[in-house]
Amino acid sequence: MLTFTDTAKERVARFLALQQAQGVRALRVAGDRREQKLWLVKPEDRRPDDHTFRVAGDEGFDVFVDPRSAEQLAGATVDFVEDVMQSGFRVFYPSPTWDDPVAQRVQEVLDRIINPGVASHGGHVSLAKVEGDAAYVLLGGGCQGCGAADITLRQGIEEAICSAVPEIKRVLDATDHASGTNPYYAPAESGDSPLARS
Numbered sequence: 001m002l003t004f005t006d007t008a009k010e011r012v013a014r015f016l017a018l019q020q021a022q023g024v025r026a027l028r029v030a031g032d033r034r035e036q037k038l039w040l041v042k043p044e045d046r047r048p049d050d051h052t053f054r055v056a057g058d059e060g061f062d063v064f065v066d067p068r069s070a071e072q073l074a075g076a077t078v079d080f081v082e083d084v085m086q087s088g089f090r091v092f093y094p095s096p097t098w099d100d101p102v103a104q105r106v107q108e109v110l111d112r113i114i115n116p117g118v119a120s121h122g123g124h125v126s127l128a129k130v131e132g133d134a135a136y137v138l139l140g141g142g143c144q145g146c147g148a149a150d151i152t153l154r155q156g157i158e159e160a161i162c163s164a165v166p167e168i169k170r171v172l173d174a175t176d177h178a179s180g181t182n183p184y185y186a187p188a189e190s191g192d193s194p195l196a197r198s
Contacts, residue, residue: 001070002029002063004055004078005101008089011080013059015040026062027055029091032072036091077101103130105165110137113160118143118152125157133169135161144175 004012012027024040031037041064046052051070055061065073076091079101090101098104107127114125123143128136137157139149146152150173158171 001051001053002065002073002076002078002091004057005080006057008078008080009055009057011089012055012061013057016061017059026064028064029073029078030066030069031091032069036073036076038078038089098127100130102165102167103127103135106130106135106161106168109161109164110157113164114157117156128174130168133167135165135168135171136174137171139173139175149173149175 016024016027019040023042025043026041026046027038028041028045029036029038043062046062046064047066049067050064051067052065053063055063073091079090079092081088081090081101092101092104092108098107110125110127118125118141123139123141123146125143126138126140128138130136137153139146139153143149143152153171153173161168161171
């Protein structure tokens with residue numbers, strides 16, 4: 001079943017109140033993990049096979065979800081985001097670790113954009129924590145101890161996260177690079193450049 005943040009509940013109730021004269025009293029949600037749509041509907045728009053549930057709050061409302069969407073969206077949370085970069089409803093899938101929407105959005109950037117790219121080098125990036133406007137990441141596999149890790153962090157990971165999640169202004173590396181065992185670019189044992197050797 002879908003859950004709604006308090007902000008999302010308040011926004012849906014506000015939009016329903018504005019459409020009350022037209023008989024609009026419910027919300028329909030449809031989609032899957034890649035794309036979702038939400039729109040206001042009348043009670044008579046409920047289909048016989050819809051999953052219907054009531055969202056409680058100051059001004060509760062009914063939600064209609066078709067069977068396929070109910071299966072695809074099970075466990076998701078509806079939130080309302082409003083800032084200079086974006087505004088609107090957003091459906092996200094909280095993990096057991098990240099119940100904070102900002103941290104979840106950072107994790108989604110790592111999962112969708114960053115990790116597929118660094119996987120070709122045997123690397124992976126995970127979110128350690130979000131504190132204030134900073135996201136702390138851990139680089140693993142081929143990224144741990146890699147000589148290009150700082151470039152990857154600044155020009156790839158940080159740019160992608162800060163662009164997609166405006167609440168995050170800094171991305172900091174919390175990795176213990178000295179303990180890396182399989183970096184893509186292995187450091188020279190003597191500490192000098194392998195190009196300097198003859």
